[in-house]
Amino acid sequence: MAQHPLRPGPAAFDGKTFAVKDWIVLGLMAVVILAAPLWLMADKGNSVAFIAFLASLLCVYRLRVPAWLRLLLAVVDLAVVMPLVGASSGTFAHVATVICMYGVLALGLNIVVGFTGLLNLGYAAFYAVGAYTYAIFASTQARNFMPFGVYPLSGNWFWLFLLLAMLVSGFVGFLLGLPVLRLKGDYLAVVTLGFAEIIRLLFNNLSKPVNITNGPMGITPIQPPMIFSLRLDKPVHYYVIVLALLLLTFVVVRNLQNSRIGRAWVAIREDELVARTMGVPVVRMKLLAFSIAAGLAGMMGVVFAAMQSYVDPTSFTFMESIVILCMVILGGTGSMTGVIIGALAVIVLQLQILKDASSYLTSLTTAGILNLPSWLNPAKYERLIFGLILVLMCIFRPNGLIPEKRVLQIKEKLGLKPKADAGGNAASKEG
């Protein structure tokens, strides 16, 4: 069989002939890649165009052309088209920002769940710690208990807090990991879940005796980031900040993955006992994975707090942890591009498709065409959809949409054909 144009590979057009079908697919993809951004640029408020634009990004990723060309296309799309569109349409910039934020969170959780094979069901707790760290000091809240300093701190502190929250969350992750990491599998999962609930309840109740978190009322307003006296409070500003953070995280995590540390993580995942026998410092490596993941979540928490200008405990429930886990499992545990695409898919579903569908159906109802009872509103069925994703993925594709490359390579060496290719390029259909 000719090499398929949809699968990324090292070389392009390497002399092997494509079937006619493959040329047609390639042509269609090229059309999408070129047309969708132009369409979106021409009609900056069209949500179908926006989804087409996001789909074109996936096409770029799947296209079998030299890597530099793919990179160029991606840079043009992400760094030129998206900010231009975002400047005029705040909603799309917001969606893109949220995708990038969850991309970072999914990358972080992927270190724990994907690389190291530990199930963390309380990831939102670290996100909450980061968000509250910034929220308390960048609002009037800190006046209640801080003996010195002028609050709220100005937005210039945002940049320092990115780092500070990362350290604080990482430290909390370290403290939690210290006693619990000797637990196995689902026990660990339940402990992390319990821990996350404790953190959430603490934030919910720490309004007395000293008002630290303002309880269920939450903290608002929170200072937006600033560069000197320039306030960065437009959606497109956040988009640029978060995109930069996502790229930074990606590079750092990729380097970690290919280092001694990353190999140690995978060794622990595959067989902890063997890893220990081979001299991998299991406990230290697990702690490292836990703390780095927690730190990344803390960093994103700061962005979240600044962007919403409001934090309250309801943003950090168990559901939040599950949504992030869903992204990792959907995209492919252990696969870095996979989990980012998982984040994209889940957020587009959550913020774009479900919302659009429900507002469309509401408009039909008001127009009198269709009488849809309120209980059928699709926006209410997030849990159902995420539940279905989890169960179906577990049964049919436990390795995710884009399985980790290392697993594929090992399977190839063992002479096992990766499942994804067995059924007539199932992977390309679902990508």
Place this chain on the structure above:
Amino acid sequence: MNQLQVLVKIIPQLLSDGLALGFVYAIVALGYTMVYGILEFINFAHSELFMFGAFVGTEVLLLLKSAGILADMSPTVALLLSMLVAMIFSGALGVTVDRVAYRPVRSAPKLVPFISAIGVSFILQDLVRMVEEAKNGKFYLNAPTLFTNRITLAPNMVVPEKTLYIVGLCLLMMVALTLFVSKNKWGKAMRAVAQDRETARLMGINVDKVIALTFLIGAALGGAAGTLFSVQYGSISPYSGFVLGMKAFTAAVFGGIGKIPGAMLGGILLGLIEVFGASFLGALTGGVFGSEYKDVLAFAILILILIFKPSGLLGKPVGEKV
């Protein structure tokens, strides 16, 4: 210390509340522990089977009420009837969930079934909410009042009648389950499968059937506990399973997961600790931590047990299989 004196006076009251809650925990914990004993798998969706049972039981009571029969029939019969229907529905759902979502992934790595169970739990929450909203326009249900009498057991101890029913029925279920597992042939098969699944299969035990039976019994108990819970506390929502399920799981781990007497003991102790903790926390810490920290207390207990004595009160430490 005046506050403490007041608290000492209400100890009998706390004791009865704690026992009622503790027995409900114990019955739900049995479902977790039985499944874990056989499959080494935390059935995360068990809390939803409890919630489902609570809805079915409450709907039966409401049906009886709207048909005008409830006022005429004895509350005991109404409670038993609704419990029975809830047990049948929950049990059937439990077996279905196992067949659809767990059996296909039984041989997969350990975390896969667990994640599948989380998915099932979310699906069930939304499905129940959908049906309730379509039917009643709101997603929570209020149970009709069955028992209004209060019974004086001792000079300082006046207990609502329903608490006595709950404790009695839970005890009955526990005795029945213990007898079933220790005397009945199927119970023996369950113990064999829990001990060694492969050898049990070689001895001619239909392992899949035994697993289905375990889910059936566990889920039916969960459903019964759900009905009792809804009668005791008066209202139920699709999301009330989650926290209760977490606590029941805590109870199962507390007693030693996989051990049936352990789940019973752990449940009762946890219920007492929670009720007493909620009342005494404020008095002991001078009002800094009030009863709003009772869930924190339960989760903290879970974490502490898992760290210091993961095998629980009645369990034995197990070595790592290589």
